[in-house]
Amino acid sequence: MEELQSYTYDVLVIGAGGAGLRAAIEAASQGARVGLVSKSLLGKAHTVMAEGGIAAALGNVHSEDSWQAHFRDTMRGGKLLNNWRMAHVYAQEAPERVMELERWGAVFDRTPDGKISQRAFGGHSYNRLAHVGDRTGLEMLRTLQDQAVYRGIEVHMECIIHTLLRDGARVSGAIGRLRATGGFVLFKARAVVLATGGLGRLYKITSNSWECTGDGFALASLAGADLIDMEFIQFHPTGMVWPPGVIGLLVTEGVRGDGGVLKNSRGERFMFRYVPEMFKGEYADTEEEAQRWLKGDGAARRPPDLLTRDVVAKAIMQEGREGRATPHGGAYLDIASQRSSDFIKSRLPSMYRQFKELANVDITRESMEVGPTCHYMMGGIRVDPETQATTVDGLYAAGEVAAGLHGSNRLGGNSLSDLLVFGKRAGLYATEHANKQRGEPVADEAQISQAMQEMLAPFQSSGEEGPFDVLRDLRETMQQYVGIIRNEGDVKKGLEAISRLKDRAGRVRVTGTREYNPGWDTALQLPLMLTTAEAVALAALERRESRGAHTREEYPGSDDAFSKVNFVVRRSGEGFLVVKEPLPEMPQDIKKLVE
């Protein structure tokens, strides 16, 4: 039998982005033995890509801001499909988590009186995003990374988890492999925190990194956990559309927050035509009013370019359908006509560089061309709003992989504070859970040997499929059939395609050795990706309405029958069961806040 490296921890954290690091830090500070597993090198997680800022009602720029206002914006942004208690906890705790980052050495931009500065962002009624130029995610991740290093947390870098292990009904660890050697590694743990991030890589056009393959959704589901809201995938309105190599690469919402405006090929600011009923009266009606807002006129309402992401993404698509798309099929994003060259370079330095170096576009003089790109997964593992416990004993989830906070659409800036608030909570309650366990965690030999066999299978396969060919087809399938605008026929075709791809994935053959073999990694990733993709498609099929990020062509409006339900995707035998469940009811005093 193959040699197996083995580690035992109180708390095993899978994923070393913002949520994973924050969970590990919390668990370590509670005295737990913590192991942190990272699919990439430490500090490379997709969190570094976050640009705009961390939303928290600090009230440094607008003192009227409060957790209640943040709660209200979050709920309304999510079209009230959020788990109210999660949003409640979140809005209350976010400011403290941001202050804590500062205590750990993060250097946020300042207000003139020396406090953390906050910028405007889509869907937030006050300037709320604490930021570090346009590289807030990097600052946050580095600060957390430094804390983790300082606390001596053991990190297993470039380690990919294959399966969660169970001891009876509870999770007792995980097994995976180290990319460098291809050797197998076993983690036994009293509690496991999943913080594996999103699934953008299921789509052809995405802003997401290599790692965001949606492993966590599948790992949890296969271990028996419930998934909810899987139909809600956010397509960010502004991704690059040219050149081909960078299609989907994110253009921060900060561009619009700092004055950038959207225009169609005729040069019209089309967003004025797309203000939804729910937000009528909250956004500027005329360009003149929008210009006054830009100049800092407190009485003017914000421009409709700052509407929530689902609205803006659909507006850009609509302009394209009506023949007003830019040469590469997007919209123009123009900040050059709104702000000085120095302002742009100091507030948006990495955007300036990104366009200069990758597209030969000088954003201080020319417009950018942008279009929707798969950006964020609102849905995911169902968790307890306070403890982040999943429906499986011993398994916790935090960050993008967990669901509930964002409802049907996430506001920009809410994701970074989500990572901090619920990362900390997951670490805390996972430690509590671990402390209650007696004896060492047990790993089941049968599960271990099955996992090892599965991992070695692609080398022994007699099939002919190339791993990257199946991956490419999966991404095209999802883009085409379960993309921004869906209909029943398409989604069904998508499901059929997924089922065919599953067969093909079983016939994938890998060449070469086990050392750092990306073909092998991809081959083993495919079954997990297909599982996650299927869950998304199934949920998309069930929600026969359009709400937030989920748009059904044949049901263009929202339907009250779906306004208070979540779809739960649950593993059942070899397939999935989709169950409609009512949302938790809001207490009266909380309800008042959102009305």
Add this chain to the structure above:
Amino acid sequence: MDATFRIFRGNSQGGGYQEFLVPVEEGMVVLDAVHRIQEHQANDLAVRWNCKAGKCGSCGAEVNGKPRLMCMTRMDQLPLEEPVTIHPVRTFPVIRDLVCDVSWNYEVNKRVPPFTPGEGDLWRWQQKDIERPREFRKCIECFLCQTVCHVLRTHDQKSSFIGPRFLVRAAGLDMHPMDSISRTRFLKEEGGIGLCNITKCCTEVCPEDIHITDDAIIPMKERVADDFYDPVRWLLRKITRRG
């Protein structure tokens, strides 16, 4: 148009160059070409990458002998009439193909004295206070500076020199407006700042345009000189301590 790539294939035991032909498209970067090869010609071609946007710093390699991020190296900046050579960075041991073992850097990082705020400080400061630390915190840890630095690359003094990346990190912490400790002794005795001969290759390769030498290393050399090499200051310290 097609371009020829000479890519290192091998592992810690050795290896050599293998040639690939790749069609070139508009706006293509070197990492696109490597991915294309991986997808169609060599599924097991090892390359480390994450974001493909110059933000994670994973895909460093030596393109035509120069340490660079493959995702930010446009094909139209390279002479394509001759083969494009891609070699893993030479300062760290090869794991496989274009992937190196950079774990040494993570070990060094643990030794840098952490951020240590003073007791009871008022957490208010101005934008002007963060200009300096901010520049250093742009670092994406691609380790290209570590790769090109001749103290590590040619002289292999990894046991006595922490390299530009961690001199920058130490500078960022030292110049943080709320930090209360000095890192000069660490830099002199463990960091090996005296080994840096400020030849600025680190600055030349930095994809984030951090002025590593002028803004981080030289100011730290001056702080070290204040504490250890300034005879007048030394004398003053002696006098005031005794007086």
Add this chain to the structure above:
Amino acid sequence: MQDTAARRKGVGKTERRDTWWLQPLLTVVALGAFVAYATWVAFTGDNYWVEPYLSPFYSPLLGGNLGEPVLKLRWWPFTPAILVLWVPLGFRLTCYYGRRTYYRAFFWDPPACAVGEPRKGYHGESRFPFILQNLHRYFFYLSLVVVAFLWYDAVRGFVFDGRFGVGVGSLLLLAEALLLSMYSLSCHCLRHVAGGCVDCLSRRPARYRLWRWVSALNANHGLWFWISLSGAVVADLYIRLVATGAVIDLRIV
């Protein structure tokens, strides 16, 4: 067995395709020419003065038979240049930009980035004699004194027989005083003293302004290094040519 260390060693070993050797070559030629010229000037002890101009290589004038010495050190057996030239020489030798330049071009430590080096042992600036580079700040202070005298010489260069006048030489000396001031004031040590040593700059507004100002100059320290060096040679050469009668000083006013 893979031996990356062996492959990257050896003088000039590299996979770079560009003309990386051009910069060190030009530096050797330029600095070599300057050193040769300066040595010759320092030891000739002649033609460094022609009313009202004093060669910057001899300023401040501390002896000799020509001009108006500030001090007359009669016991000194060599040319007065040698009494003062060690200051600017030391300033430039310990200059952070100068160090970068000659470590690369003359010591090949390294000749260019990602290019192999000749020597095996390496101690950088951690041992004698290079550890003395840490005294750069004192050369900076001393060179401020020299710069003050250069300004005095520049002003003196506008006084012809007690009257104001302007000759080509006056302008050259003025330019050289200005250039050397820029070179000195853009020094990394001044940047450190001005504000580099302070952590919380907002609490020291005056130092912050000074630091910003020196930092802006410092960005072009290398440029000032080269043009002030060339300026000194041009001024000296001109004075020398006028002194030997090869050219006649052109009076503008």
